[in-house]
Amino acid sequence: MRHFKQTGGTLLALALMSTTALAADSIRLRLDWSWWAGQTPMILAKEKGFYDEVDLDVEIAQGQGSKTTTMVVGENADPIGHANLSTVAQSVSAGVPITAVAGWWQQGPISLICTDPSIKTPADVKGKRIGSTPTGSDGQILPAFLKANGLELTDISLVNMPGDAKFAGIASGQLDCISGDDYFYAPQLKAQGKEVSVLKYADWGVTNLGFGIVVNNDYLAQNPDIVKRFLAATRKGMEYTFAHKDEAVGIFLKVSGNTQPAEFHRSVLEAYEASLHTRHSEGKPLGWMAEADWEAMNETLAEFGSMLGKKEATAYFSNDQLPQ
Numbered sequence: 001m002r003h004f005k006q007t008g009g010t011l012l013a014l015a016l017m018s019t020t021a022l023a024a025d026s027i028r029l030r031l032d033w034s035w036w037a038g039q040t041p042m043i044l045a046k047e048k049g050f051y052d053e054v055d056l057d058v059e060i061a062q063g064q065g066s067k068t069t070t071m072v073v074g075e076n077a078d079p080i081g082h083a084n085l086s087t088v089a090q091s092v093s094a095g096v097p098i099t100a101v102a103g104w105w106q107q108g109p110i111s112l113i114c115t116d117p118s119i120k121t122p123a124d125v126k127g128k129r130i131g132s133t134p135t136g137s138d139g140q141i142l143p144a145f146l147k148a149n150g151l152e153l154t155d156i157s158l159v160n161m162p163g164d165a166k167f168a169g170i171a172s173g174q175l176d177c178i179s180g181d182d183y184f185y186a187p188q189l190k191a192q193g194k195e196v197s198v199l200k201y202a203d204w205g206v207t208n209l210g211f212g213i214v215v216n217n218d219y220l221a222q223n224p225d226i227v228k229r230f231l232a233a234t235r236k237g238m239e240y241t242f243a244h245k246d247e248a249v250g251i252f253l254k255v256s257g258n259t260q261p262a263e264f265h266r267s268v269l270e271a272y273e274a275s276l277h278t279r280h281s282e283g284k285p286l287g288w289m290a291e292a293d294w295e296a297m298n299e300t301l302a303e304f305g306s307m308l309g310k311k312e313a314t315a316y317f318s319n320d321q322l323p324q
Helices: 008-022 037-047 066-074 085-093 137-148 163-171 182-191 217-222 224-243 245-256 262-273 291-304
Strands: 025-030 056-061 080-084 098-105 110-114 129-132 157-160 177-181 197-200 211-216
Touching: 025 066, 025 224, 037 056, 037 224, 037 245, 037 262, 056 224, 066 080, 066 085, 066 098, 066 211, 080 085, 085 098, 085 137, 085 211, 085 291, 098 217, 098 224, 110 137, 110 182, 129 137, 129 163, 137 177, 137 291, 163 177, 163 182, 177 182, 182 197, 182 262, 211 217, 211 224, 217 224, 224 245, 224 262, 245 262
Parallel strands: 025 056, 025 080, 129 157, 129 177
Antiparallel strands: 080 211, 098 211, 110 177, 110 197
16 A cells, blocks of 8 residues: 655645635625615525525625616626616616626516505596606606506696605605605505505506616626526525515614614515516516516617617526526
């Protein structure tokens, strides 16, 4: 039997090889905005060790808006981002080298939120005072909502205002409805004792995909396995979040330091859970996106929004990295 003498250099080399083999892949996820409850599945996946289980060391960085996130990911400063998919679509059309690889919150939350109890259908908004932000995604989709339901802008009393002024306007009774995210405005109005009706654009003929994961194209081509592991662990975090909402809210509050009531954040998660699929993606794995939804949304953005350079729907997204 032959024996080998292990020198100090050999032992060091073996130790380094072992460390390298066990090292997790590091990645930074850029969020769409500062902390809010829709980011809970990713926060939970990190806190519960789901990313660790797939050998990923994930740093989560807060964002400054989905548009900024798409640019940061496009530059590969942070290779993966969480962003509004309608914003992703407009960035891709403008030439930003990114691809949506998962659509989590698929039925977009943009809606008309009304405190006039007579408003039950789109036809009921005729003559009503509606606050909207023209530079926001809600303002760009409002005309499509009206057209899809046989209405014109002249049928309503449109009040253009900044986003932070809309809630004050409807809370004080100066407006009948506001255009915005239902999960954010509706619970706050209900907490003030107001009767609230919601006309979700997605329920009334306007496809607007919500939030999902976007990846830099070069990074995706070079690191498909990392992206697949990230999506698998994130989906596990999402499933755990919806199965344990109270625990998930507690983790979100601990990490974010948010001071809003836990009930508010739970209501956001409930809205999220109810919006995971469209009729085209129903029955498919969580995160799977339909070509028909992207095409319909992009047609709306090209006609009513600021999208230029509309491409074929498959240029915007891929389902190939999702766990089956």
